[in-house]
Amino acid sequence: MLFHPDLLEIPADGSPPYLKGYRCRACGQLDFPKLTPCPNCWGEEFEVVPLSRTGKLYAATDIFIGQGGMKPPYSFGYVDLPENLRIFSQLEGEIGSFHCDDVVELTVGTIRIDSDGTPIISYKFEKVSG
Amino acid sequence: MKPQRDVYIAGVGETKFGKQRLEFDALGRIAALAALKSSNIDRPDIIESAYVGNATNGLVTGQTVLKDLGMCGHMPIINVESACSAGGMAVHLAVREVACGLSEVSLAIGCENHSLHMQSGTAFAPAMTDIETMHGAVMTGKYALRAQRYMYETGAKPEDLALITVKNRRHATNNPYAWFKGEISVEEVVNSRMVASPLTLQQCCGVADGAGAVVVCSERMVRKLGVDKPIGVAATVVRSGPYHNRPRDITGDDITEACAQQLYEQAGIGPDEVDIIELHDAFTISELLYYECLGLCGKGEGLRYLHDGNATHGGKCVISPRGGMLSYGHPIGASGAAQIAACVKQMRNECPGYQVDPAPRIAMTHVTGGGLSGTEHAACTMHMLVRP
Ligand SMILES: [Zn+2]
Numbered sequence: 001m002l003f004h005p006d007l008l009e010i011p012a013d014g015s016p017p018y019l020k021g022y023r024c025r026a027c028g029q030l031d032f033p034k035l036t037p038c039p040n041c042w043g044e045e046f047e048v049v050p051l052s053r054t055g056k057l058y059a060a061t062d063i064f065i066g067q068g069g070m071k072p073p074y075s076f077g078y079v080d081l082p083e084n085l086r087i088f089s090q091l092e093g094e095i096g097s098f099h100c101d102d103v104v105e106l107t108v109g110t111i112r113i114d115s116d117g118t119p120i121i122s123y124k125f126e127k128v129s130g
Numbered sequence: 131m132k133p134q135r136d137v138y139i140a141g142v143g144e145t146k147f148g149k150q151r152l153e154f155d156a157l158g159r160i161a162a163l164a165a166l167k168s169s170n171i172d173r174p175d176i177i178e179s180a181y182v183g184n185a186t187n188g189l190v191t192g193q194t195v196l197k198d199l200g201m202c203g204h205m206p207i208i209n210v211e212s213a214c215s216a217g218g219m220a221v222h223l224a225v226r227e228v229a230c231g232l233s234e235v236s237l238a239i240g241c242e243n244h245s246l247h248m249q250s251g252t253a254f255a256p257a258m259t260d261i262e263t264m265h266g267a268v269m270t271g272k273y274a275l276r277a278q279r280y281m282y283e284t285g286a287k288p289e290d291l292a293l294i295t296v297k298n299r300r301h302a303t304n305n306p307y308a309w310f311k312g313e314i315s316v317e318e319v320v321n322s323r324m325v326a327s328p329l330t331l332q333q334c335c336g337v338a339d340g341a342g343a344v345v346v347c348s349e350r351m352v353r354k355l356g357v358d359k360p361i362g363v364a365a366t367v368v369r370s371g372p373y374h375n376r377p378r379d380i381t382g383d384d385i386t387e388a389c390a391q392q393l394y395e396q397a398g399i400g401p402d403e404v405d406i407i408e409l410h411d412a413f414t415i416s417e418l419l420y421y422e423c424l425g426l427c428g429k430g431e432g433l434r435y436l437h438d439g440n441a442t443h444g445g446k447c448v449i450s451p452r453g454g455m456l457s458y459g460h461p462i463g464a465s466g467a468a469q470i471a472a473c474v475k476q477m478r479n480e481c482p483g484y485q486v487d488p489a490p491r492i493a494m495t496h497v498t499g500g501g502l503s504g505t506e507h508a509a510c511t512m513h514m515l516v517r518p
Binding site for chain 2: 058088
């Protein structure tokens with residue numbers, strides 16, 4: 001089950017998934033996630049903008065004592081996109097392998113298991129291979 | 131705010147911190163009674179209002195605390211929630227109340243019991259409606275990100291961070307209200323169980339229960355009650371955390387920097403004049419960053435400030451003289467009020483075995499609150515206290 005349709009587009013034609021930025025039609029401010037209304041001008045109409053699929057890992061950590069209901073270890077960090085947006089994201093890959101300023105790329109995966117056992121799908125980032 | 135008339139702390143109280151079998155309300159009453167008695171208050175109707183900070187123990191927590199003290203009915207009881215800043219914010223509101231002349235005496239309490247209510251082996255997370263929380267965020271991890279970036283930019287090592295725990299536990303050695311205390315080595319700190327890399331268990335505040343209470347009153351009431359060592363409130367500031375979803379420097383802390391600046395201006399007191407500070411040392415990295423954010427040293431100089439012995443007895447400013455959250459643990463709604471209680475006791479020379487010498491004249495407290503996505507913290511509360 002997709003966590004939230006406003007965050008992530010997984011195109012049916014098999015083209016790569018992307019994060020959905022929201023550009024305010026009144027003032028032009030670009031936000032992720034969607035803020036309603038636009039905090040800059042209170043505009044309520046937005047254009048969806050596909051965000052860059054690669055970014056730079058500002059910082060990352062490996063979690064060994066996690067939230068109730070989540071199975072550690074797992075990793076998360078802040079990913080800075082060229083659009084001047086910072087994304088908090090789980091990281092897909094080996095524990096201990098993430099470092100500041102690594103180049104990372106959008107992927108899709110399970111972020112948690114719901115209380116009824118349903119996997120919740122959302123965006124993640126992984127290191128760019130090579 | 132800078133009080134519009136002189137406001138004093140008449141008395142304070144705190145419970146021992148740690149795992150407690152007493153509920154939050156019983157803890158709150160212990161701290162409140164200690165604060166009332168040390169203010170020479172001997173009956174409930176002298177108090178004219180109360181602000182009660184609590185974060186997780188439910189609804190109408192203030193009335194639950196105060197009914198057994200005979201304080202329900204004749205006065206307003208306002209319940210205050212702002213995650214970790216709740217207790218500090220309760221004191222701020224009591225100061226406002228007296229400063230504006232709405233009350234001559236107001237009682238502020240922070241109290242919390244986590245251990246009776248929390249699943250063990252899990253970490254605190256912001257609310258489940260928060261996008262970062264849904265993606266796995268925990269508070270330990272958010273501070274770990276700050277530590278990772280700080281280490282990357284300054285070359286600091288986990289052993290450097292560990293020195294904060296070593297210092298604060300040493301400060302707490304003879305403090306009967308502290309939980310974890312005494313000598314611990316850098317090796318023991320860095321080799322303890324990993325929680326959120328690079329933060330190990332001994333670099334994180336414990337999940338504790340406890341309470342602190344503060345009686346705030348006007349100058350007239352100080353005289354009427356015969357309080358012999360009143361402590362003045364030079365300034366108190368509450369701010370909300372700016373929201374941004376854009377890249378920013380998390381080795382700083384925008385809300386703390388703005389809050390401190392405002393506090394210094396309103397108090398007319400600069401960072402160099404402060405004798406002791408209790409700050410939000412929920413994790414080792416946070417204390418280190420706050421040296422810089424509070425202007426005790428320049429940006430990137432926090433580690434040198436620590437290494438040079440400036441933050442302990444005999445240094446420029448004794449930071450976390452009670453032992454901080456790293457010794458007390460952190461019952462989130464209680465800590466802010468307990469910090470103020472501990473500072474007042476230091477200023478009154480009432481801390482045998484852990485007293486700062488000479489007794490401090492100026493004390494500052496700092497407590498942030500709430501992991502809301504897009505903010506460093508949702509709230510920050512600071513106080514500047516002066517012994518007349
Ligand atoms: Zn707009």
